Structure formats: C-alpha cells, structure tokens
Amino acid sequence: MFRVTFVKRQREGADIAFSLFISIVSILVALAVSAAVVKASHLNPQTAFQTLFVGAFGSMRSLSEVLIKTTPLSLAGLGVAFAFRGGAFNIGADGQLNMGALASTVVCLTVGPFVGWLGVPLGLASGCVLGGVYGAFAGWMRAKLKVSEVIVTIMLNFIATLLINHLVHGPLKDPTGFMPQTAEIPVTSRLPLLIATTRLHAGVLVAVAAAILVYILLFLTPFGYKVRCVGINQTAAMYGGIDVERVLVATMSVSGCLAGLAGAIEVLGIHYRLLEGISPGYGFDAIAVALLGKLNPLAIPVSAFLFGALRVGANSMQRVAHVPSTLVYLIQGIVVLFLLGGEFFARYRIRFLRREA
C-alpha cells in the first residue's frame, strides 16, 4: 500500500517553461474531456473539432471574425487581470462592458453628428468612463463597506443587463425600426475597417495598445507598484504607507475602464448601435482569459485569441456538427480548474510513501 503525500518544493513559484507546460496540458485535458462528452452524447468528436478548427481558421473571413472576438475578450481580460493583481476579483466585467456600450452609444448618437471624426475618441472615452465608474462603485463597496466585490459585481451585472434591456425596448429604441435596438451611430463615429471585405476594425489595434499600456501601468509606474502591493498583502501595504482603500477603488475603476472600453469598441466597431445581449458573456470568458494569460498583460491578448477562436469555432460547430456551442463554457471551466491544479504541482511534489503494515 502507498500513501500519497505532497512535499513543498524548495523554490517558490514556477518558471516560465513550467507554467507554459501547465497551460498547454490544461487546454489538452479540457479538449479531451469535452471530446469525451461529445462522444458520450453519440456525436462524432472528430467532426466536431474539425468543424471547430475550420470554423475558426479556415478562411480569411473566419480568421478576421476570430480577431473581432479577440478584441473584447482581451480588453475585458486585461481588466480582470488588473483587478486580480490588486487583490480584487472582478467578475463584473460583463456589466461594466454593457455600461461602456451604453455610454458610447448615447454619446455617439447625441454628440457624434456634430463633431465629425472626434466622435470616435469621444465614444471610446465615454465607454471607459462609465465602465470605470461602474467598476469603482464595486471597489468602493469593497473598500469602505467591506462587502465582497464578487457578490456586488454579480448583482451589478444583472442590473446593467436589465437597464439596457429596458432602454433598447423603450427610451432609446430606434423610432423607425421594430427591433429592440437603438438607431445607428453616425458613420463618422465608427471605427475604420482594417480589411474592407471583412468586419475587422481598428479596435483590434486599440486592444493591443491597451495590453502594452496596462503592462507599463502595472509594472513601471508607482501606481502599479501600489496596486501589486495591495494585491499581495493588504496589511503590509497599509504599514508601508499605502492608502489601501483608495488603491482598491482605483484598481476596480481601471478594471472597469478596460471592460467599458471593450463595450464601446463593440458599438463603434461592430454593431454601430446598442442592442440587447451585446455581450454574449464576454465578461465571464474574460476570467478564463486572464487566468490562462497568467495575469500577464502581454500574454492576455494571446489567450484571448485562443478563446476567441474557440467561440467562433464553436458557433460553426453548432451549425454544422450540431454540437451545442455551450460546450465552450465547459472547456473554459475545465481549463481554469486544471490551471489551478497545475499551480499546485508547481509548488508541491508528489511523493509516494510505502505504508508500514
């Protein structure tokens, strides 16, 4: 008989090669489990994954669709990662994204027609601001009232969805249309297309720039230093002279800003209007994106690309192979679970001890 024990490794933290290894294994395990699920439901996993792959990378058009999905995932993922670094778990990226979309739509519809191309920066900025305010509110409840930001941000998600739901059915509804959506924003307020035959827009460049900026903010500025201090140890940060409450609110507001920007880009780059369900759960995908990216701003666009491909591929998988696209959530959840498990094995070694009779 053996007894399994875990022995702490001498070296704290994993090196890059090991964490990359864990990430790849996590993805493979998740794919294997989902293949088993597909197989168990009497569908063909090979066809399923083939259509998934072709659906994502099969053509210029599908690849550009992947990049379109990568953009909001990356931005919201950056937001989640930033909050994480600062010791806050922001699962409200969805709500913040929705509020960002709302603000940018309103600004582009009201101010847009009079300011020409300035509508683009104004629209993006307004999305940032409202998303940031929405995030800051959760940060404030956490810092001042000691209420778990997890519950607060989830509640705020529901509230934002219902608010937008009402606005697009009521006050903001396009008066000339029948659909529950607003009127289109002026052409001058839209993000330019990068490739004319596709829907790929300049927002993807904004996402890349944001990743670099967040990296600089987090690792090369005094503010970023404070954020990371608070994230590692609040008590120590407080004794070190950091105003922890203020930093928490600021962290959540930066996080919300990034998610809000994602929402604004969805409006200015893709839909050109606000509609119900503008975020098909991007805020939750963002958590998996941030964790797979190891909370590193420069790795997050890459993991966002992966999950973007998964999303686009899953849609064609559902169409062609009749495998429900909700499989994506299963894959994401399992990836996260195995990443977490992998972290443990980065810190501990397994040891089998012979049990004495």
Add this chain to the structure above:
Amino acid sequence: MDGLIAFASQSVRLATPILLAALGAIFCYRSGVLNIGLEGMMLTGALMGVVGSTLTGQPFIGLLAAAVAGAVMGLIFAVFAVSFLADQAVVGTALNLVSIGFTGYLFRLLMTGTGETQNVPGFGAMPIPGLERIPILGPIVFNQNIFVYICLVAVVLLQVLLYHTGFGLNMRATGENPRAASAMGVNVFALRYEAVIASGLLAGLGGAALSIGALNLFIEQMSAGRGFIALAAVTFGRYDPIGTLLASLVFGAADALQLRLQVASTGIPYQYIQMLPYVVTLVVLAVVKGKARAPKSTGVRFEREAL
C-alpha cells in the same frame, strides 16, 4: 388579509431555493471556505432534478439526483480548493462556468432547441394534516411543497449541529483559526471536505426547489444569481441558521413582490421590477457592512505544515 397570506406563502416558497443554498453556505463559511460555486451547484441541481424526474416520472428521484449532483460538484470544489490549495473564488467561478456549459449542453441535446423543458412531474403542495389548519401560520408554512419542509428541518438540524455538538464546535473553531483547530487535533482538511460536500448537496436541492419545486421546468441559467444572493443572505443573517432563515425570507419577499408588480399594471417597466432582488441584495449588504463579521479564515487556504 387573504392577499397578505397568499403573499407570505409565496414569499416562503420563493425563499426556499435561496435558503437551501444559504444553509450550505453557512457550512462553508463556518469552516472557512468561501463558496462562490453555489450558483453552479444550484444550476446543476435544477437540471438534474428535471432530468431525474422526467426519466423516471418520479419527482422524488429528481430530488435525489439533484442532491447527488450537487454533492459531486462540492467534492470537485473541495479537491481543488482544499487539497490543491487553489484560490477559492476562482475555483468557484470555474465551477460556475463548467455548470453553465454542462447544463446548457445537456439541455440543448435533450430538448433540441425549444429553450425550456415541457412540464415535468414536479412537487405540488403537500399540506401537513392538522398543522395546516392553524390560522395564518397554517397556510403560510404548512401548506407548501416538500422543499419548504426540508428547509425547516435543515435549519433546526444545522442550528443544533453548529452550537450543540462537538462537530459544530470544531467547525466554528476551524472557521476562526484553522491552525489552532489543527493543533487541537481537528482534521481541517476532512472537515472542509465535509462542509463543502454538504453545501453542494443543499445547493443542489435548492436548484431542484427551483426547477421541480416551483416551475416544473428547466430554463438555461435559471438560477439567475440566486447562488450569490444566498451568500448575501448568510452575511445578512450573520452566519447563523436562524438569522439566515429570516434573511432568506426578505429575499423571498423581494422576489414575490417582483412577480406581483409585474402582473399588476404599475406603469413601471418590468425590467426595473426584475431588478428588485438584486438591488435589495446590494442595499442589504451595504446596510449590514461591518456589523456581520465573517469567520476569520473565510477564503483563506489552509496549508499543512511541511510534512
């Protein structure tokens, strides 16, 4: 008066899914675990309740299936959060994703596209002979479905377990200071496993209360944040079974009010009325703020000293 009684009775019915999950959350909180995964456990329970009930025609089998499914989710949570020392909030969120994916997948396969299941065999009201005739209290508490009675029994059991048994003492000690409890000889790991599995079981039942107890159908993501509201209810109820019972009733009443206002022509857009439970949750949390102190080790992983 009759209207008020009907409203109270509806509030009790709507409070049960939240209360069941919240009682599970008490187990977790008291042993020092923050279980964000309740939402997913409820959702899985809701689907398995419907599946079990549909396949066998017996709602009772559905109830059992929901409890077992919830407990299995709890076990998975414990493996990652307790054994592998992963961040509890992240494990919970991952489980929520898994259950959205799993239930959505299974459900779409079973129902090919209708968006909701047809009416499945569910539990109706089961008046308790004698007690149901007590004025006012009878119709409110003793003319309900099985889940309400399960709740009442569970509240009493948990209250006794927590404050009048050695196990409860160990659990409370672990929640406050796992290291001290461990030094005292409490097996912190085993205790947290038990707590999390029990919470999964209860949350699974809570999900079943939603699907085969109330609506007799399953809708994708039908838990709609109730797992999180349950966490808020525990905070509001000061981590105490009876306090949590009362807190859940507040949320049940908010839900009942919301449903009634939607039917009554108030002129308020229904979206704002649907917001009510979520806004109430935020307000309650803001009002309670520091007054309810969470067990000290909540959310903190427990690492065994080097072996």
